[in-house]
Amino acid sequence: MNQDEVDGLVPRWRxxxxxxxxxASLELSKRxxxxNGLFEQAVKAELAELGLTYxxxxxLAALARTGPPHRLKPSELARALFLTSGGTSNVLQRLAAAGYVEREDDKGDARSRWVQLTAEGLRVAHLALEGSSRAHTEAMAGVPESTLRHAADALRELTLALGRRVR
Structure with missing residues (x-):
C-alpha cells in the first residue's frame, strides 16, 4: 500500500x-x-488569474448558483458559506468596489438589503467556476471515479454524524 505524509505521523501517535x-480519527482529519488544502491551492492558482481571492x-459562486436575478441577503450568504457577518461584509465591499456586486434595498423589509451580481460579476463568476472545475478535474486526474464516489459518500456519513454531535 502506498503511504502519504499522514502515515509518517501514525507511529508517533501509537x-x-x-x-x-x-x-483513525486523527488520520481522517489530517487527510x-x-x-482540502490541495484543492484550495489548485483553485487559488486559477482564481489568481482573475484577481479573485477564494x-x-x-x-460570486453562491450568487451565481441562485439563478436570476442572482441575489441573496448578506445573512443568507454568511450562512451558506459558513462566514461571519464581518467577513461577509469585507468580501462584499471588495466585490462591490470591483463592480461585481451591487447592493439594493429590500422593498419588503426596510432593515434588510439584497446583494446582487452585476453583469460583469456574473461573467467573472462563470469564468471562476470554469477555473475551479478545471482545477478539480486536473487534481483528481487518474483517481478512479468509484474511489471518488466512495470517499464522497463516506464523508457525507461522517459530516452528518459530526453535525449532530457538534451543534
Missing part, C-alpha cells in the same frame, strides 16, 4: 499510547485537511 480509534470566489 508511541504516545493513543487508542486505535483515535488514531481531509490535506485534501472568499470572493465563494461569494
Amino acid at each position: 508511541e504516545a499510547g493513543l487508542a486505535p480509534s483515535l488514531i 481531509m485537511s490535506r485534501v 472568499a470572493e470566489f465563494d461569494v
Whole structure:
C-alpha cells in the first residue's frame, strides 16, 4: 500500500499510547485537511488569474448558483458559506468596489438589503467556476471515479454524524 505524509505521523501517535480509534480519527482529519488544502491551492492558482481571492470566489459562486436575478441577503450568504457577518461584509465591499456586486434595498423589509451580481460579476463568476472545475478535474486526474464516489459518500456519513454531535 502506498503511504502519504499522514502515515509518517501514525507511529508517533501509537508511541504516545493513543487508542486505535483515535488514531483513525486523527488520520481522517489530517487527510481531509490535506485534501482540502490541495484543492484550495489548485483553485487559488486559477482564481489568481482573475484577481479573485477564494472568499470572493465563494461569494460570486453562491450568487451565481441562485439563478436570476442572482441575489441573496448578506445573512443568507454568511450562512451558506459558513462566514461571519464581518467577513461577509469585507468580501462584499471588495466585490462591490470591483463592480461585481451591487447592493439594493429590500422593498419588503426596510432593515434588510439584497446583494446582487452585476453583469460583469456574473461573467467573472462563470469564468471562476470554469477555473475551479478545471482545477478539480486536473487534481483528481487518474483517481478512479468509484474511489471518488466512495470517499464522497463516506464523508457525507461522517459530516452528518459530526453535525449532530457538534451543534
